[in-house]
Amino acid sequence: VVCWTALFIAYAHNGNLKESKVIFDAIPEPDLVAWTSMLVVYAQNGYLSKARKIFGRMPQRDLVSWTAMLSAYARNGNLRESKLIFDDIPELDLPSWNAMLSAYSQNGHLEDAKRIFHMMPARNLSSCNAILSAYSQEGDVPNAKRCFDKMPQHCMVSWNAMLAAYARAGHLEDARIFFATFHETDLVSRNTMLVAFSQAGNIQEATRIFDDMPFWDSVSWSSMLFAYALNGHLDNAKEMYDRVPYRD
């Protein structure tokens, strides 16, 4: 059952949802991990009702599956249901607090996110990243920066979240300067800068970022495509479209 679970998760990561489900269905007695994994596979691909169905059919549930369902609702904009689950969980652990925190953060409820952040019994890097992202979404660069500077550790997610705060607030110059201080960049950092340049109408810089990337994901492709399209370069947009190596 362990190998089958690993296998259907791998299929899902490659975009083969149907195959993934076929494998899951072939498992004679799926255990808690298999059920939860199937739930997450659906949730992460936007199939909330299928995820909910899996959740309802699970023979047992534990803290991990409750938290997975909480996040599934949050990711799909159903904050009320997330809160109901959160209130029903008997023993909360750090990931479940974090899940509720990011549920508020992802849905633009800064005040609730702050409340949770101060209420939780312990915090880790994910908690700090989530609250930083809440400020970022609000366009509150000063508080985002204060939060970033106060954090005991940073990782790529923290750097990228701060970069996104500058970008979203339209502080392109600050974003550019901050980006230049990165010791390493990843797909997300580059995509963020690509979009920032594109939104400022600077197609040359956006293109330069795109061309310098070692690999691309669907965000890179669609961002570059829209960068051309929204700036009137329909011919280039069309060329981009034809170059996309997959459809989704």
Next chain:
RNA sequence: AUUCGGGCGUUGU
């Protein structure tokens, strides 16, 4: 030892 089948954090339409 980030001990490797599951839940929490960052980017586009």
